[in-house]
Amino acid sequence: MRRSLAKKILTTGLILLTVLFPVALAGCGKGGNNTNSVSTSDNSNAGKTENNTDSGNKEAGATEAASTEEVTKPDKITIMVDGTLLDKASGQDAFVARFKEITGVELVIIQPDHNTYSDQVALAFTSDSVPDALILSNQLYTAYATQGALWDMSEAWNNSAAKASGQMKEANIEALKIDGSLYGFAPASGNGCITYVRQDWLDNLGLSVPTTYDQYIEMLRAFTEDDPDGNGKKDTYGVTAAGIIGPEIPYTNYLPEFWQSAYPDFYQKADGTWVDGFRETANTDALGRLKDAYSKGYIDMEVATNTTSACRDKFYAGNTGVFTYWAGKWNMTLEQNVQSTYPDAKLTALPPIAELGNYIERQPPVWAITSASKNPEGVFKYLIESMVDGGDGQMLWTYGVEGVHYEKDASGTYKQLPDPEVPDNTFLSAHIDPVLTTRQWEDPLYSIRDERVKTSAELFQANSKIAPLIVPTETMSAYMATLLDARSIIVSKVVTGDMSVEDGIAQYEKEQGALSDSIVAELNSK
Amino acid sequence: MKLTTKQLKGNSRFKKIWKYRWFYVMIIPVIILSLMFFYYPMLGIRFAFFEYTPFKGPNFKGFANFEELFSNHQFWIAFKNTIIISTTKLVLTTFVSVVVSLLLNEVANLAAKKFFQTLIYLPHFLSWVVVASIFSIILSPQHGFMNEVLIQIGIIDKPIYFMAESGWWRKVYYVVNIWKETGWGTIIFLATLTGIDPQLYEAAAIDGANRWAKMRFITLPSLSQTIIIVLILNLAKIMNLFESVFVLYSPKVYDVADVLQTYIYRQTLTTPLPNFGYTTAVGLFSSVIGCFMVLLCNHTSKRVRGRGIL
Numbered sequence: 001m002r003r004s005l006a007k008k009i010l011t012t013g014l015i016l017l018t019v020l021f022p023v024a025l026a027g028c029g030k031g032g033n034n035t036n037s038v039s040t041s042d043n044s045n046a047g048k049t050e051n052n053t054d055s056g057n058k059e060a061g062a063t064e065a066a067s068t069e070e071v072t073k074p075d076k077i078t079i080m081v082d083g084t085l086l087d088k089a090s091g092q093d094a095f096v097a098r099f100k101e102i103t104g105v106e107l108v109i110i111q112p113d114h115n116t117y118s119d120q121v122a123l124a125f126t127s128d129s130v131p132d133a134l135i136l137s138n139q140l141y142t143a144y145a146t147q148g149a150l151w152d153m154s155e156a157w158n159n160s161a162a163k164a165s166g167q168m169k170e171a172n173i174e175a176l177k178i179d180g181s182l183y184g185f186a187p188a189s190g191n192g193c194i195t196y197v198r199q200d201w202l203d204n205l206g207l208s209v210p211t212t213y214d215q216y217i218e219m220l221r222a223f224t225e226d227d228p229d230g231n232g233k234k235d236t237y238g239v240t241a242a243g244i245i246g247p248e249i250p251y252t253n254y255l256p257e258f259w260q261s262a263y264p265d266f267y268q269k270a271d272g273t274w275v276d277g278f279r280e281t282a283n284t285d286a287l288g289r290l291k292d293a294y295s296k297g298y299i300d301m302e303v304a305t306n307t308t309s310a311c312r313d314k315f316y317a318g319n320t321g322v323f324t325y326w327a328g329k330w331n332m333t334l335e336q337n338v339q340s341t342y343p344d345a346k347l348t349a350l351p352p353i354a355e356l357g358n359y360i361e362r363q364p365p366v367w368a369i370t371s372a373s374k375n376p377e378g379v380f381k382y383l384i385e386s387m388v389d390g391g392d393g394q395m396l397w398t399y400g401v402e403g404v405h406y407e408k409d410a411s412g413t414y415k416q417l418p419d420p421e422v423p424d425n426t427f428l429s430a431h432i433d434p435v436l437t438t439r440q441w442e443d444p445l446y447s448i449r450d451e452r453v454k455t456s457a458e459l460f461q462a463n464s465k466i467a468p469l470i471v472p473t474e475t476m477s478a479y480m481a482t483l484l485d486a487r488s489i490i491v492s493k494v495v496t497g498d499m500s501v502e503d504g505i506a507q508y509e510k511e512q513g514a515l516s517d518s519i520v521a522e523l524n525s526k
Numbered sequence: 527m528k529l530t531t532k533q534l535k536g537n538s539r540f541k542k543i544w545k546y547r548w549f550y551v552m553i554i555p556v557i558i559l560s561l562m563f564f565y566y567p568m569l570g571i572r573f574a575f576f577e578y579t580p581f582k583g584p585n586f587k588g589f590a591n592f593e594e595l596f597s598n599h600q601f602w603i604a605f606k607n608t609i610i611i612s613t614t615k616l617v618l619t620t621f622v623s624v625v626v627s628l629l630l631n632e633v634a635n636l637a638a639k640k641f642f643q644t645l646i647y648l649p650h651f652l653s654w655v656v657v658a659s660i661f662s663i664i665l666s667p668q669h670g671f672m673n674e675v676l677i678q679i680g681i682i683d684k685p686i687y688f689m690a691e692s693g694w695w696r697k698v699y700y701v702v703n704i705w706k707e708t709g710w711g712t713i714i715f716l717a718t719l720t721g722i723d724p725q726l727y728e729a730a731a732i733d734g735a736n737r738w739a740k741m742r743f744i745t746l747p748s749l750s751q752t753i754i755i756v757l758i759l760n761l762a763k764i765m766n767l768f769e770s771v772f773v774l775y776s777p778k779v780y781d782v783a784d785v786l787q788t789y790i791y792r793q794t795l796t797t798p799l800p801n802f803g804y805t806t807a808v809g810l811f812s813s814v815i816g817c818f819m820v821l822l823c824n825h826t827s828k829r830v831r832g833r834g835i836l
Binding site for chain 1 (some may be wrong): 687776796
């Protein structure tokens with residue numbers, strides 16, 4: 001009897017252990033080094049205090065250091081990067097070797113899978129494996145900076161050779177300041193999406209490039225109903241997009257002509273007050289426009305489930321004539337791919353329509369130096385400044401290594417070489433997109449750059465405003481996922497006809513109104 | 527000195543251990559690895575009771591994470607969906623696997639049988655991302671194969687957005703799962719069918735049993751043990767739906783498609799400072815439910831068959 005009871009207990013225990021194993025793994029994965037994390041976390045904060053104190057003490061010292069160039073050169077810098085830096089297969093080893101030649105510093109690169117990068121960054125900070133410097137998305141940047149995990153580089157920036165050169169787009173750097181302090185540096189601007197239109201379709205239909213919303217809608221109508229490709233079939237529609245509302249800031253970048261001035265997230269108005277843009281009239285109006293256009297078939301019927309690759313395929317296949325996508329090199333890529341099916345096709349990058357005013361430039365990913373770095377001044381000088389030195393360093397971070405990624409012939413003409421990883425493609429950049437650099441320099445490859453790339457990048461730069469920088473409050477951090485869920489559900493249901501605009505807004509008010517109020521109150525009380 | 531029975535047994539056990547001592551030595555690495563990688567990580571369960579972000583904590587919060595969890599509307603939607611989708615999927619795929627196994631078992635031509643077996647196994651080896659792409663194309667409202675067929679034969683007059691309509695999403699999900707997993711599911715049933723004593727069929731034939739009677743009175747009873755075992759084993763995984771849902775769902779169908787694992791994923795990865803304590807609490811809750819389901823099924827099995835499998 002007793003044995004049977006013991007057996008039962010043992011069996012039940014084993015089942016519990018087996019079934020609980022997956023969750024335990026999750027728990028472990030996220031926080032296995034509990035003790036370490038506490039100390040890391042504490043150290044981070046302590047580090048910040050220390051650094052803040054340091055930066056106070058070093059205020060004069062930093063200036064002195066910069067002026068006398070007495071910053072200690074680090075032997076080694078450890079960085080954590082996403083897929084925007086060239087990988088091993090594309091010649092990362094040659095990149096590291098060249099970096100050492102230029103700076104005399106060994107660069108140790110930690111490069112997790114691009115798709116899980118933010119997760120890996122969180123794990124690095126939870127454990128004690130924090131690098132000297134790393135790339136952070138804008139949302140991670142503000143969140144980590146406010147947690148004291150990043151080094152305040154304001155003084156280093158103020159005293160840097162880069163700033164002194166007068167060639168930096170300082171507005172881009174200033175826009176990254178949080179409460180007057182700089183915790184991250186952007187060697188390139190964030191770029192954003194611009195609307196591409198099939199110019200040959202416009203020509204076929206005798207339409208001109210739209211400049212107002214009415215003209216834009218008329219163009220979508222004509223692309224949907226008037227057989228713009230002239231094949232005698234009603235098999236096209238106006239515009240495609242990978243979702244109606246984006247999953248991250250700036251949210252509205254895939255269908256900007258419909259969103260116009262609406263911004264469906266928290267933002268600071270001109271008078272300094274914070275509001276939840278999802279509850280404003282501009283958002284209601286935008287939902288109305290989207291719903292109307294969708295019901296008429298002007299917007300891709302599959303907009304709620306599209307992926308970006310599916311959208312590109314539809315655009316290449318000639319199903320749709322309007323697609324809002326990244327400015328710059330994507331102009332060339334999109335046109336080349338469309339032309340592979342329709343050799344006469346031509347794309348036009350659309351200047352923002354009057355009601356839109358400006359495209360939105362996303363806040364750029366930044367390079368940040370962690371509070372755990374032993375020699376942050378050295379990391380700033382030898383790592384970050386090398387990206388914008390207007391010379392060998394910038395050349396390396398932009399175009400890669402001579403002989404591996406580009407070459408120069410006897411006449412001094414540059415030529416970009418095939419990507420070591422994908423030899424059919426030309427290697428375009430090692431990390432910094434040449435058209436987005438925040439440091440003006442004499443780019444030796446400027447003359448060979450594709451006109452389409454230059455045109456759309458310049459059009460975007462001239463007609464964009466940077467997305468608002470939001471420093472999350474505690475409640476916002478805790479409930480951001482819940483709010484994003486609620487907004488995505490409502491927007492997709494309203495636009496595709498499952499719900500009226502009024503019902504959608506009412507549902508948001510009912511389910512998320514109180515939460516939204518408390519976040520707005522927190523933001524306004526700061 | 528006279529040894530008691532107990533002492534004799536003890537001695538004999540020790541002798542056995544000594545005799546097989548090298549086997550015990552060989553198993554030591556396995557035990558150590560199991561402890562390191564299976565049981566030590568389970569200590570992470572405690573974070574369900576803590577507030578724990580990359581920069582904060584762990585601070586003990588008692589049951590606060592669970593209170594927050596149980597007051598969250600989206601969590602309950604995800605919980606309900608997990609139970610409905612998982613259970614229906616399990617029953618449907620098991621049922622279809624049994625039916626297909628029985629049909630394959632009836633195929634007399636060995637070459638044809640092998641061919642069909644291989645054919646239906648193949649989808650199992652496709653990744654869920656590929657499967658989702660294939661079905662998105664087939665079910666597309668824009669000239670997708672399914673909509674075109676339905677329109678051509680007059681069943682519908684305008685296309686259906688199968689992947690994004692709440693009324694259709696689960697049906698699509700079940701069909702996709704059946705297509706992908708039926709072949710794999712038949713393996714164990716076919717193995718059981720192969721093991722049925724042919725003399726039973728011969729005896730039944732002599733007694734005048736037709737094919738249907740043989741299936742009803744010999745094949746199905748022989749399979750019933752395997753079916754129950756498969757069901758119980760799969761019940762342990764009932765709360766672990768993720769990939770198949772993640773690649774097929776969208777915000778528009780969260781009300782019928784969002785499951786606990788996708789909910790955890792969004793709570794963790796769409797926020798810059800995830801609270802690992804909260805998401806561990808969700809995971810712990812789902813594991814406890816999974817454990818309860820297994821024990822319940824084992825209990826039912828004991829009642830029905832007279833013995834459990836655990």
